[in-house]
Amino acid sequence: MRAFQAELSKLFSLPGIWLAVLIGAVAPAVIAALDAIAEKEAIIAGVSTRLPEMGYSGLGLGVQGVIILGVLAVSSEYVAESSETGGGQQMTTSLTAVSSRLHFLLAKAGAVTVISILLSMVAILTTVSATHLILGEYTPAFEGSRLAGAVCYWTFTALLAFGMTLLTRNGIIPLAVLIINSSVVSFSVLLHKVTKLAFYLPDRAGFEMFMFTSGSAHTPGTGSLFESYLTPLTGGLVMFAWVAVLLMLAAIVFRRRDVAA
Amino acid sequence: MLTINSLVKRRGSQQILSGISFEARPGRVTGFLGPNGAGKSSTLRILLGLDRATSGSALIQGKPYAELHHPLATVGAALDGSGAHPMRTGRAHLRWIARAAGLPRSRVEEVLELTGLSDAAGKRVRNYSLGMGKRLGMAAALLGDPDILILDEPVNGLDPEGIRWIRTFLRKRAESGHTVLLSSHLMGELAETVDDVVIIKQGTIVAAGTLQEVIGRHSSLEEAFFALTMEKAGDGV
Amino acid sequence: MRISSGRRITPILGAELDKFRTLPLIRLTLTVTFILNIALTAAFTSVSLQETTGTQNTLNTGLASMGYLQAGFIILGILATCSEYTGGQIRTTLTAMPWRGVQISAKMLALAMITIPAAFIMAASGVLYAFIMLGDTALMTEIGTVIQTLAGATGYLTLTALLSAAVGAILRRTTPAVVVLLGYYFIVSPLTRDWLPGYLPDKAGYYMYTPPSVDAGNILTPMEGTGVAMLWTLSLMAAAILLYRRRDA
Numbered sequence: 001m002r003a004f005q006a007e008l009s010k011l012f013s014l015p016g017i018w019l020a021v022l023i024g025a026v027a028p029a030v031i032a033a034l035d036a037i038a039e040k041e042a043i044i045a046g047v048s049t050r051l052p053e054m055g056y057s058g059l060g061l062g063v064q065g066v067i068i069l070g071v072l073a074v075s076s077e078y079v080a081e082s083s084e085t086g087g088g089q090q091m092t093t094s095l096t097a098v099s100s101r102l103h104f105l106l107a108k109a110g111a112v113t114v115i116s117i118l119l120s121m122v123a124i125l126t127t128v129s130a131t132h133l134i135l136g137e138y139t140p141a142f143e144g145s146r147l148a149g150a151v152c153y154w155t156f157t158a159l160l161a162f163g164m165t166l167l168t169r170n171g172i173i174p175l176a177v178l179i180i181n182s183s184v185v186s187f188s189v190l191l192h193k194v195t196k197l198a199f200y201l202p203d204r205a206g207f208e209m210f211m212f213t214s215g216s217a218h219t220p221g222t223g224s225l226f227e228s229y230l231t232p233l234t235g236g237l238v239m240f241a242w243v244a245v246l247l248m249l250a251a252i253v254f255r256r257r258d259v260a261a
Numbered sequence: 262m263l264t265i266n267s268l269v270k271r272r273g274s275q276q277i278l279s280g281i282s283f284e285a286r287p288g289r290v291t292g293f294l295g296p297n298g299a300g301k302s303s304t305l306r307i308l309l310g311l312d313r314a315t316s317g318s319a320l321i322q323g324k325p326y327a328e329l330h331h332p333l334a335t336v337g338a339a340l341d342g343s344g345a346h347p348m349r350t351g352r353a354h355l356r357w358i359a360r361a362a363g364l365p366r367s368r369v370e371e372v373l374e375l376t377g378l379s380d381a382a383g384k385r386v387r388n389y390s391l392g393m394g395k396r397l398g399m400a401a402a403l404l405g406d407p408d409i410l411i412l413d414e415p416v417n418g419l420d421p422e423g424i425r426w427i428r429t430f431l432r433k434r435a436e437s438g439h440t441v442l443l444s445s446h447l448m449g450e451l452a453e454t455v456d457d458v459v460i461i462k463q464g465t466i467v468a469a470g471t472l473q474e475v476i477g478r479h480s481s482l483e484e485a486f487f488a489l490t491m492e493k494a495g496d497g498v
Numbered sequence: 499m500r501i502s503s504g505r506r507i508t509p510i511l512g513a514e515l516d517k518f519r520t521l522p523l524i525r526l527t528l529t530v531t532f533i534l535n536i537a538l539t540a541a542f543t544s545v546s547l548q549e550t551t552g553t554q555n556t557l558n559t560g561l562a563s564m565g566y567l568q569a570g571f572i573i574l575g576i577l578a579t580c581s582e583y584t585g586g587q588i589r590t591t592l593t594a595m596p597w598r599g600v601q602i603s604a605k606m607l608a609l610a611m612i613t614i615p616a617a618f619i620m621a622a623s624g625v626l627y628a629f630i631m632l633g634d635t636a637l638m639t640e641i642g643t644v645i646q647t648l649a650g651a652t653g654y655l656t657l658t659a660l661l662s663a664a665v666g667a668i669l670r671r672t673t674p675a676v677v678v679l680l681g682y683y684f685i686v687s688p689l690t691r692d693w694l695p696g697y698l699p700d701k702a703g704y705y706m707y708t709p710p711s712v713d714a715g716n717i718l719t720p721m722e723g724t725g726v727a728m729l730w731t732l733s734l735m736a737a738a739i740l741l742y743r744r745r746d747a
Contacts, residue, residue: 171676190541193541309592313744354590
């Protein structure tokens with residue numbers, strides 16, 4: 001517990017985390033607002049097929065905040081990117097303070113999880129408000145189960161970023177992969193046309209938790225990216241499996257290697 | 262010859278240096294002393310053209326650093342840390358510096374030999390110990406066989422053998438007419454190496470002169486340092 | 499000082515090229531980008547083969563991965579300037595080469611010397627792959643257009659790398675630079691396509707490797723696109739150089 005509190009205070013003393021929180025709170029609302037503005041006419045005319053997606057698209061595409069959070073939680077331990085410090089890594093200090101590496105990892109992952117959950121709730125609040133502000137009476141009702149799915153999606157995404165950074169010890173690769181993949185031109189958009197296996201990629205599977213309405217879940221999909229392929233629960237489990245495997249792998253590698261190397 | 266003349270440095274509302282002046286002369290080792298945060302590193306960084314002075318000047322043989330024609334043949338500097346990218350090998354680091362200064366590659370091997378890094382030259386800098394990083398910084402400083410050496414905490418992190426090597430090396434440099442300016446807070450070490458002493462505290466010079474002048478009526482350099490830099494230390498000098 | 503900067507440029511350029519050559523991250527970025535680009539082109543080609551309607555265009559399919567390919571060059575540019583600030587190397591750089599304007603310009607030149615061939619090889623290999631795979635089902639394009647488009651793609655990727663290097667030099671830290679640039683190119687820009695004007699660097703640059711077509715609403719010709727993209731890169735580089743000369747290292 002002490003280690004967990006230490007990780008929380010470490011995270012909140014990083015200026016980058018506050019940027020991550022800001023992006024996490026604002027980005028989904030802005031994306032949802034832009035999306036709502038674009039669809040507004042069609043929605044009022046009653047011809048929009050994307051009405052159930054309103055707001056959720058912001059939550060699905062605006063995860064950059066938690067990606068940065070997950071990456072910084074690890075990379076801040078390794079980076080010595082200052083002209084004054086010669087090459088000191090915080091990791092050495094951290095591992096002397098908390099001698100068990102597994103405890104250290106659990107505490108850190110716990111801190112990332114808690115902040116992600118809180119941040120996703122803030123994001124839901126801002127996103128729902130933004131959607132209401134623009135669509136007014138046309139706003140679709142937000143279902144609790146789908147919102148819970150969005151919280152899971154955000155938390156899993158943060159943990160994916162966390163695990164990838166732990167493996168690579170460098171923030172660039174996970175940031176690049178995850179930011180590009182959180183965009184509208186994500187790799188799964190491309191790959192689903194090539195193979196159905198793309199639906200089991202973590203981001204696409206995670207989308208199942210909240211992007212689609214429950215009604216469409218069991219209709220045989222045309223294979224379009226914008227239709228449900230798995231049930232929300234299966235989607236969530238698939239994404240969770242990715243997270244679990246990645247974190248286990250990262251934990252094994254992390255326990256084995258030397259701190260400085 | 263290094264000339265610091267009424268140097269002032271302000272960062273935001275913070276006054277880091279408030280008009281300091283001193284000289285480091287050829288043929289002598291000048292020790293630059295002060296508690297942490299007194300402005301030692303800032304002075305050295307301005308001298309090397311890394312930071313800009315708010316007013317005043319820091320000149321190397323009468324010129325600002327950026328106007329030197331062959332900077333590495335004039336000044337060799339080793340500040341805190343290795344100053345190398347951790348992913349590069351020690352040898353690759355020295356080679357690009359040599360290339361920038363127009364020095365032959367054989368000179369890289371010479372300084373590696375001189376600083377005892379020949380065996381570690383192929384390793385990436387991130388795997389170096391603190392002492393090895395320090396030696397790499399020294400190797401880079403010596404690459405151009407400069408007239409002037411500016412070293413920040415040169416013995417920090419070195420093993421006893423390395424400390425002794427630095428001491429004799431710096432003495433020899435000074436005796437052959439070179440200028441050496443080094444900052445440190447290791448009093449005992451400094452007292453055995455330096456000819457002149459400059460003591461800085463909160464951005465102002467509190468004492469400057471030969472080692473004997475600064476020690477004055479105190480029993481040692483350490484005593485003199487504390488008398489001069491402690492609050493309510495009375496009228497030391 | 500001004501007169502001798504011409505003589506100085508050769509050793510400085512050499513030193514900057516040495517730095518790129520010996521930094522494993524640069525090599526890694528280029529290799530990974532190359533492999534990913536081929537893999538993505540393969541995916542696009544296979545999608546293109548599935549689409550039975552109409553004829554495929556080798557050039558469009560081969561360059562379909564440009565959107566992703568630019569990420570590699572953005573990272574390359576960021577690494578070029580931000581790596582100076584890792585381990586305090588900037589102090590070494592500026593004591594060895596205290597002529598800041600000349601030094602950073604030489605670095606940009608060295609970066610361009612690496613990105614031009616790299617970008618050309620990557621763009622060309624994508625088009626070549628598409629050409630081999632699509633074979634005779636594809637609409638043959640005139641060789642002149644192919645060369646023009648490949649030159650445009652090379653130019654765009656090089657300008658993107660230089661622009662990223664300039665942003666990296668302004669921000670000085672890798673992570674914020676990656677967040678800002680990838681965030682702009684991949685999140686902000688696609689989402690605001692309908693709101694923001696077409697004169698932003700990525701949108702103008704898009705026309706550099708897109709042959710002007712009569713039907714589609716091309717706002718800019720390739721030459722105009724090149725001009726606008728170049729203007730962005732040059733102004734950001736100028737801002738970076740100005741800031742680099744003025745501030746404390």
